[in-house]
Amino acid sequence: MNCLDEARPLGAHAGCSHHVKGDDCRLCLIRPLSVCSALEPDEWASLEKLSTDIRFEERETLVREADDVVSLYTITAGVVRLVRTLHDGRRQLTGFALPGDFLGLSLERTWTFSIEAITPVTACRFGRASLMEYVDQKPHFLMRLHEMATHELSLAQDHMVLLGRLTAEEKLAAFLMEIRRRWARIEGHASDHIPLPMGRQDIADYLGLTIETVSRTINQMQRAHQLVIVPDGVRLLNIGYFEHLCP
Amino acid sequence: MNCLDEARPLGAHAGCSHHVKGDDCRLCLIRPLSVCSALEPDEWASLEKLSTDIRFEERETLVREADDVVSLYTITAGVVRLVRTLHDGRRQLTGFALPGDFLGLSLERTWTFSIEAITPVTACRFGRASLMEYVDQKPHFLMRLHEMATHELSLAQDHMVLLGRLTAEEKLAAFLMEIRRRWARIEGHASDHIPLPMGRQDIADYLGLTIETVSRTINQMQRAHQLVIVPDGVRLLNIGYFEHLCP
DNA sequence: GGTATGGTTTGATCTGTATCAATGCGAGTC
DNA sequence: GACTCGCATTGATACAGATCAAACCATACC
Incomplete structure (x- = not known):
């Protein structure tokens, strides 16, 4: 290449x-x-x-x-x-x-x-x-x-x-689903692997949270087996969980 | 008329x-x-x-x-x-x-x-x-x-x-200054009397707060002699205070 | 290998705002 | 004047998320 x-x-x-x-x-x-x-x-x-x-x-x-x-x-x-x-x-x-x-x-x-x-x-x-x-x-x-x-x-x-109105957990879920949808449009197909090139601080500043809350919430989701944190982003294990959190 | x-x-x-x-x-x-x-x-x-x-x-x-x-x-x-x-x-x-x-x-x-x-x-x-x-x-x-x-x-x-980033007090100050600016454009001149035809719940839902916090914050401002609550809105007593709070 | 470096995670604690629960109050209405 | 009705205010308490502080963990560089 x-x-x-x-x-x-x-x-x-x-x-x-x-x-x-x-x-x-x-x-x-x-x-x-x-x-x-x-x-x-x-x-x-x-x-x-x-x-x-x-x-x-x-x-x-x-x-x-x-x-x-x-x-x-x-x-x-x-x-x-x-x-x-x-x-x-x-x-x-x-x-x-x-x-x-x-x-x-x-x-x-x-x-x-x-x-x-x-x-x-x-x-x-x-x-x-x-x-x-x-x-x-x-x-x-x-x-x-x-x-x-x-x-x-x-x-x-x-x-x-x-x-204005979502909880930290809902904000993270909505964020991941948004990024997923946008990559899907670019790639032509949806994937459960969501690359997150931005750092935790950027995610926090996008969602109106602190870096600690972002980190804690994502790790909670991992402990609840809803996603896995991978080197360059996350892999969603249970799309239903995230969809359910997007109001 | x-x-x-x-x-x-x-x-x-x-x-x-x-x-x-x-x-x-x-x-x-x-x-x-x-x-x-x-x-x-x-x-x-x-x-x-x-x-x-x-x-x-x-x-x-x-x-x-x-x-x-x-x-x-x-x-x-x-x-x-x-x-x-x-x-x-x-x-x-x-x-x-x-x-x-x-x-x-x-x-x-x-x-x-x-x-x-x-x-x-x-x-x-x-x-x-x-x-x-x-x-x-x-x-x-x-x-x-x-x-x-x-x-x-x-x-x-x-x-x-x-x-995403302002405190309740800053949100209220920014809101009042916004409404003031918009009435000024309509009326052709700025006034310290800010009509607020919307209820407290509407203000809360605009600012991502609860009605209680909106009420408490406005009344705090009144107790601090920064504004007076009047029947149809508020009258600002100290514009500097509000400007200072708008970051 | 050692050791800075920059970001991430984890823990302990604090606090601003939400929540729950009355109470107050003015405008209508009988 | 008394009684709703729909807000707005006030008080007591709870809690989500912030803050403060430390540890962790790659990666890069000497």
Whole structure:
């Protein structure tokens, strides 16, 4: 294999196979999952001219909260976290972006969150100005962006319910089922093996918990034989248990 | 005054003056705050043909979660709550909509939350199909919808931080400052008098707290001379205190 | 092999908020 | 004026999850 092995999110998972080779959209395996799915084959070429491949190392910051939006990104391999930080250091992750996810939906002037690479990441980068021009010419592309934005909004509301009303155990179950569903979409099939490239602290900051509570809850689930902790994530033993906890 | 006095959100507040009189967009005082601000005067007439005024009583349900989207609404007077309910009855409010707010940004097939009138409400109602057609013809209108949706998304992220990382006292302070800011935009000037047409339970369900904690926290603030509880809301005595608590 | 290093787990204890249970209080209504 | 009815407030107590502290365990590096 001559693709960027290090940029794979995890183990045998997506990433390598989805890497956009040599900026050629025709070879892009995450295209059907991405914003580009709104376009016709003859339009890929025009969009391709606006984009370049870019790579970020683990822990690298793609953009900082309040930065001017210069570029927008589609993640093609790896995982990033979207972070809001309070003055006193408290953090809330508003999401994780996986291969196929588009960052910069808002078309606004400045970023409202930081984006940080959890694993090595490859992305397809668009200049803001040129993409804005493209949007002006292709109303159906704008419609696709709008659909994606309102879908995000609906997911954000789901997450508000999680943060405001679920218990620690329910939060963890909902989180694992969410990540499972998202990997399934990328891989084309669901698996009980859930890779978790993010650390416990990231999970805690996503779920509004502390790292200790996340660790304790996952280990409780293991002791109750609902899952097994494996080096790169978890393996679910009893999907019914997790489904039952997702209200 | 011959306008719908009962439909005013509260006391001397907006609502009456913003009522859309006889379906005439030219007389609509909330237009500059609403989705219509994206349009030119000669376009108001074309949009007006798609819309009718409609009125809802206090406690009436405008739409139910999972209902098909038949109509979209701009609130012209009164206040509604956006509600997600879990199977076991736990509730999370994802927001309040005030005069000028548009409901149905997503253009999706079904609603992802219920909408319930907290006060008597008047709204400008659009048929989904006809508005979709309108959107197809006016890309700049779609752009305005998209901007509004991504702004909502940013506010949703703010609320995630609140739900996940703030204390009860900080949540209440942030809530009061949010409502203050939104009334200020509607009224054209900020006031220390914050009308709160929603009950304590609604505030609790918006902030991820219980009604008792909301009550206790507000009364603590009163005992600390930071605000006074008045019949229809609160009056802030020390804005600095509240600003300081908003991280 | 030894030993830093960064993250994870585990234990003991504390506390902010929930829960349970009255009580209070204003607006309607008879 | 008395009596609901639907909130809101207040008090006593419980507990989920936070906090503080230590041990554990890979991995990387000398």
